[in-house]
Amino acid sequence: MRFEVRLALRHLLAGGWQTVLIVAGVAMAVTLVIFISGLIFGLQRRIVTTIIGTIPQVTISPPEPTPRVLAPPGAPLVATVEPRAIQRTTIDQWQLVTDAVSRLPHVSAASPEVDGQAIITRGSKELGVPVIGADPDGRNLITHLTDHLIVGHYLGLGMDEVVISYQQAQDLSVWLHDRVSLTASTGQIQVFRIGGIVDTGGFQSTSTPIYITLRAAQALFGEGTDVTNISLTLDDSFQANAVADQVAAIFGVKTDSWMRNNPQVLSAFRAQSATAFLISAFSLVAAGFAIASVLIVSVLKRSREIGILKAMGARGQQVLLTFTLEGLGIAIVGAIVGVFGGCGLILLFRAIPQPTRFPGQTPDALLPGIIDPRAIGLAMLAAIFITVVASALPARQAARLDPVEVIRG
């Protein structure tokens, strides 16, 4: 074993409680970093899956018709340009567009749909609701409705079946297999059976969509074999703007992304990420100061020993390396303990359930922290870096000690 390693190890072991305390300091900083970042990014993921996960990340709709001015270019003209009222139109060549869009980078699923508004009626109770008509297999990749089913089914939905939300079922006083009628904005009326009831977290009956098959929607809204829009889901939610712009440029269609429609969610995410970063940075820096001060005291305490070692031929570099190794040893052990602490805390808080909203619901975790290997790796590296930097000052101080001064004393 090298002299420097032997000496550093012996110092740490001989340090006893002092070593335990300083390692605990590093461990606590790493625990805090992993726990806070795991918690904040876990909350963000929950928001993404519960709010954004149930809506398409990018929606393709027909281009808005642009009013044309009935005059040659450059002709003197006094006119007000008014956009025409939006008319329900459909996407040209939607099968081709769907195929092509599916092959774009980041697009993991594309679902052609007929969307519209309808009134759902049961006896004397009625609600105006958005209707999404889509192939359940394709749409489920976007909305993950099957994850939120309370009863019934969505995959394999029949032409005469509809999936509604738990809140809507309560408001209409219906349950599985009951019949309801849908009145489209075109005046067309069709009768459906309740095929499934979902809980997607929405409380507003009138803003939560109901789901029927594409064929049923085409018939209800009189769209023939056309579709009104194509919904996309992405492998990375935060690529929504880029993908939306790309699709609009290639296919000359109108696109929307969840990021543009929910700017307040994005800004909340940014604020949370900045908070996580700041808390992490402050705790690591605080740990760094603690380590530096403890090592400075240790160097002072051992100055006689350092002088004697230098008199016996230890070079300044060897002394520098010894104290740097001490810092490194503290950092590595502290970081490993901190990783266990941080992951343990996340798992502990994940095990505490929230109260459920209805009987039989699987309870959500109170604090849905995630264990992210990248965050753990970064926290460990940052802690080790800060500790080594913090030990540099006392180590240099030790290396510069003049043996004559020390031995004389």
Added chain:
Amino acid sequence: MADWVVEARDLQKVYGGVEPLEVLHDVNLQVAPGEFTAVVGQSGSGKSTLLNLIGALDRPTAGTIAVDGARLDQLTDDELAALRNTRIGFIFQYHHLLDDFTCLENALMPLYIRGTPTPADEARVRGLLARVGLGGRLDHRPNALSGGEQQRTAVVRALAVQPKLVLADEPTGNLDTHSGNDVFALMREMNRASGVAFILVTHDERLAAAAERELRIEDGHLVEVRRAG
């Protein structure tokens, strides 16, 4: 092999400050291999300064020193460290053992600094410790040893690297008379057995009289008091 283990010429040491203090003046010294030299003088006369200069722990203001043929002024700090590690052994007034290491580890410390001691090195050091009566104390920490035992460990540590020269600065100054005599006798024995030169700084005239050669520092000058043979 060099003719002299230590050869100092025209040494001068001045400590700076508002009023510069000249501690050593025109000091010339030659120490033969295996010679046991005692340096006496009053407190503050510059005995320890001379030892630090010869031990390459401090640099003279003027003059040159050669240890085992190596001119100290021509060596870098790292080369001086290597010289201290391989050719010089130190014994101090306070034993200066490392508290966190055992008696054996302390005696092996100069060898650890150099690298990993060979089994032969370790056997030799164990043998030396047994010879000074510490065979049964190898695993004891310094705080479990008596003052005499601590200083005997320090003597073995100084000899562990088989140096050409051992510099001892008041090695018995902190011991009772009995333990002091013990340590002195041990140094004389080691000197005779291994042929390593000793320079012993002391203000104990009785010990100085028992050395082969006695020097005195007076007013910054080094004066030969007596030389055997």
